[in-house]
Amino acid sequence: MKKLSFFLVLTTITTTLFAQKKVLDITKFGAVGDGNTNNTVAIQKAIDSAAAAGGGLVLIPTGKFVTGVINLKSGVELHVSANAFLLGSTKRTDYGGVRASALIVADKQDHISITGTGTIDGRGREVVADVDRMLKEGTLQDPQWQTVNPWGQKRSAEFNRPHLLTFKNCDHVTITGVLFKDAACWVQTYRECTNLTIDSIRVQSTAYYNNDGIDIDDCRNVKVTRCNVNADDDGICLKSGNANTFCENIEISDCVVRSSASALKFGTASHGGFKNIKVSNVKIYDTYRSAIALESVDGGTLENVTIENIKATNTGNAIFIRLGHRKTEAAIGVVRNIHITNVKVEVPAGKPDKGYEMEGPVVPYPHNVFPASITGLPGHPVENVVLENIKVTYEGGGSKQVAHFRLDSLPKVPENAGDYPEFSMFGELPCWGLYVRHATGIQLKNVKLEYKKPDFRPAVIFDDVKQLQIDNLDIPTAQSAPVIVLKDVPQPSLPTVKLPFEKNKAIMIWK
Structure with a gap:
């Protein structure tokens, strides 16, 4: 008997889940997959309805669905189907004012997931172009812009460029299968989350600078497995931004990484630290x-x-x-x-x-x-x-x-x-x-x-x-x-x- 491919197995599992969960198709809430219509309101309505019902599966079907910022809520699975594209808005104003929000956010939620084999595309090149346009017009502020950084480059500040995903203080998070593509800044950040599973995702994000593939910041009980990351900045990166906690009990295995910085990195942010980490087969x-x-x-x-x-x-x-x-x-x-x-x-x-x-x-x-x-x-x-x-x-x-x-100058190697x-x-x-x-x-x-x-x-x-x-x-x-x-x-x-x-x-x- 031939082995089933990963995607066939995933499809079988998904079909079973569909039978168990209430499915809310975003097109039933008015979403249009034409690559132009902004579907933020419709997608958020589907998520809110699923959460109000005690949980459910919000389906992104075949099509190209443009959206601004959406908030994932407890008990909700966002499923991006195989021929679906969730496209981030190319307008900087759709990500908030002074500090750009990520495209998909969650804060203090539990039992949330993103599944499927479709694409979440931040369209980072277009977003950065719009950021630059606003900076030139003076309708967006950035004290860093036009300043040459230590590497001889000019770029807008990270706070003006949206991430694809930021989850904070969430518990029981599962991310599987999807393709994360072309963020304008970090691709995905998980901050002080617990019981986090990231499996078989793909990251193809080289649209602009500061494109870390996977950032895990002060999280506990984490498994990152079978991921393929091609990132403009660090590939798989553990960070610690809180001096009072740690990245702890982390397993990373069976991944492929390409990076224009470091492939496997702990830091640079290292305020609390990193404890009990195992990395294998990369x-x-x-x-x-x-x-x-x-x-x-x-x-x-x-x-x-x-x-x-x-x-x-x-x-x-x-x-x-x-x-x-x-x-x-x-x-x-x-x-x-x-x-x-x-x-x-x-x-x-x-x-x-x-x-x-x-x-x-x-x-x-x-x-x-x-x-x-x-x-x-x-x-x-x-x-x-x-x-x-x-x-x-x-x-x-x-x-x-x-x-x-x-050799006789060894003491002169700088600290x-x-x-x-x-x-x-x-x-x-x-x-x-x-x-x-x-x-x-x-x-x-x-x-x-x-x-x-x-x-x-x-x-x-x-x-x-x-x-x-x-x-x-x-x-x-x-x-x-x-x-x-x-x-x-x-x-x-x-x-x-x-x-x-x-x-x-x-x-x-x-x-």
């Missing part, structure tokens, strides 16, 4: 920044994180772990107990997202390929990180003519405690494979670092690292010594290190 491609970025820079705690079975091709950086101090009024946070295993990454010399509609900003100074990094602050180390069964292949080709940071966390934040680094500074309890098990073209720099630098244990570190392609540099590393354990030179030549104790 494929990453053409991603500009890091495959894995774990950051606490706003005083939060990042702990008990397991990441396994990651394959990343053509991405700007493999692993970036950072404890910083951006929020200076808060105490420095904590990063500890991280286990990353079974990871394979290929890092090119060029720009991994080159040719995409909205590329990530070019690093504004000459540099060689950046290494993976684990960095804390003086007196505040990153604690207990295990890298196991890791293979990173770099393009290599490091040249002193491009940039050169001398940049308050800077925006990014793998390029320290400028040119004096190694090509892995840079670790201000850390304790670092374990490398079965780690292989290699390059395709020669690089004059050492492969690995450990600086101010306590309780360093290395078991089978393989660096087969290094062509010059030293290969490993140890600075302020008391009693390192290096039982099995495979190097192309004798240990006494390949390992340099920096003094």
Whole structure:
């Protein structure tokens, strides 16, 4: 017996649900799927009627239904059928005044869902064009507009561009199947929600900047599975905007991610923190920044994180772990107990997202390929990180003519405690494979670092690292010594290190 496809299974489940739930077709409330009529009132009436009846399924049938802001309510399932298009209005005025609302919103609702295999399209290009028109006319205010940002770009502020979806303080939320397309800003944000399931959705959103694919902010008990994300900004991103709570008990698995920023990211907002997170079986491609970025820079705690079975091709950086101090009024946070295993990454010399509609900003100074990094602050180390069964292949080709940071200048690598966390934040680094500074309890098990073209720099630098244990570190392609540099590393354990030179030549104790 042949296996049923996912969409056939989903159709079967949906048919069963239709039989159990009261179905309210939006066309019965006056909606017209002609791609022009604004159906906000009709769709909201259907949702309100379903909620008043104690719950029901609001059906978006075949057609192109334009809408402004709609509020999803408790007990209501919004079902976007296979040939249905829910199109966001292209008029900025349809999203409110000073701060743009998301297209679909819910606040303090429970047992809500969006299902089906149809499309929710924010038409971000057209919305941004209308925002720009209003700004030029002076009918919309934006102190940021026309100001060049740190990346040399001009763009309207995020608060003037609508998200596709924002749910706040909701419980028992299910999002399945649908295609989220072309937001003008973040695609979907779930803030302080509980019991959240996101399964088999598709995100195709590269219309404009700040297009995070999935943002999960201080949510608890979350499963993100079988999603395919192509986003102009971070792909799947955990955030913590509330110092009094956490992202906690999160599972992410079996996803595919393409990003013009970082594919899997915790932060940048990291006020409360992240606890008990498991990520597995993720494929990453053409991603500009890091495959894995774990950051606490706003005083939060990042702990008990397991990441396994990651394959990343053509991405700007493999692993970036950072404890910083951006929020200076808060105490420095904590990063500890991280286990990353079974990871394979290929890092090119060029720009991994080159040719995409909205590329990530070019690093504004000459540099060689950046290494993976684990960095804390003086007196505040990153604690207990295990890298196991890791293979990173770099393009290599490091040249002193491009940039050169001398080994005897290691103390001059800047701390940049308050800077925006990014793998390029320290400028040119004096190694090509892995840079670790201000850390304790670092374990490398079965780690292989290699390059395709020669690089004059050492492969690995450990600086101010306590309780360093290395078991089978393989660096087969290094062509010059030293290969490993140890600075302020008391009693390192290096039982099995495979190097192309004798240990006494390949390992340099920096003094």
